Amino acid sequence: MDLNTQNELVKKAIAVLESLESGNPEAIMNYVHPDKYIQHNQALPNGRAAMLSALDHLKDLGLKVSIKRALVDGDYVALHSVYDFHGPKIGFDIFRFENGRIVEHWDNLQEMVKKTPSNHTMIDGPVTIKDIDKTDANKTYVKRFVEDIMIGKNRGLLTTYFDGDHYIQHDPHIADGLSGLSAAVRAMEEQHIEMQYTHIHQVIGQGDFVLTISEGLINGEPNAFYDLFRVENGKIAEHWDVIEAILPPEKRKNSNSRF
Structure with a gap:
């Protein structure tokens, strides 16, 4: 996969994640498959329609998301982010693409701990991909x-x-x-x-x-x-x-x- 295609997949994944904050359904409508979207977050219903129907609620919650890192591996994009709803949390989101559209999603979320034994945060550090x-x-x-x-x-x-x-x-x-x-x-x-x-x-x-x-x-x-x-x-x-x-x-x- 060439660099331009990789960058395009990352942009689409980020736009979908940021739509959860903005409440704007455009990215979800454009980049998430209408019929084949498989949801592995078991707290959410399956399918694209469930994601769209959650937008107003998430906006009312005041959800914020700040994406720190993005990895591309074939058809997969992984994002490492800070979420803020009911307090700050650290999350990973993985999106699988088919023909330029998202067809599958996995994630993991944990409450952010501010004071750590290492004096690092749960998300700081290098972001530039090398090697x-x-x-x-x-x-x-x-x-x-x-x-x-x-x-x-x-x-x-x-x-x-x-x-x-x-x-x-x-x-x-x-x-x-x-x-x-x-x-x-x-x-x-x-x-x-x-x-x-x-x-x-x-x-x-x-x-x-x-x-x-x-x-x-x-x-x-x-x-x-x-x-x-x-x-x-x-x-x-x-x-x-x-x-x-x-x-x-x-x-x-x-x-x-x-x-």
């Missing part, structure tokens, strides 16, 4: 990291994925570096918090940024884990994430899979 030629290698590397470390196939390899303690952390509960990660794991054990990744559903990457979408459990309750990694010189250099509980079946407004 386009390393996209495939970085996607493979990050997928292997999640499998080895987060899922637990070979946690003994943890230190090999990092350049010593040089690791910038945007998770709201973890300090920078491998030392911060180790301290967070100890704290979770002391508090009897069990976090388990069970399956990777998607890997979306562009250059030095790779987003993984995983399923797992926190204290036995199903959750969706969206992890964004920045790879530098063949090592994981930075990490952002959004974790959201998966709704129980009786609260879901569509029958599509969360993933």
Whole structure:
């Protein structure tokens, strides 16, 4: 896919997201498929009509959205944003395109924590995509990291994925570096918090940024884990994430899979 096509997809995805703030239906009408739109946010009904019907309500809520990062991987566009409704939140939105129109959407949303152990915010840091030629290698590397470390196939390899303690952390509960990660794991054990990744559903990457979408459990309750990694010189250099509980079946407004 050429650069112009990639930029066009990003513009369309951003316009659709920004329409949730403006209440203007034009972008949704133009860029979202009228019949084939699959919604994986289980708190929303399926289809384009449901999105259009929500615009007035979202505008009344005073929803604001500020997009920080955009990744393009084939027919997929991933956006990393700050939302503000009932307080600030961090979100990832993924749109899948067919023939220039959006036909599928996934997302994950988490309350924004302002004071973090690392003194970084949940969304600050680099935004410029580098190393386009390393996209495939970085996607493979990050997928292997999640499998080895987060899922637990070979946690003994943890230190090999990092350049010593040089690791910038945007998770709201973890300090920078491998030392911060180790301290967070100890704290979770002391508090009897069990976090388990069970399956990777998607890997979306562009250059030095790779987003993984995983399923797992926190204290036995199903959750969706969206992890964004920045790879530098063949090592994981930075990490952002959004974790959201998966709704129980009786609260879901569509029958599509969360993933």
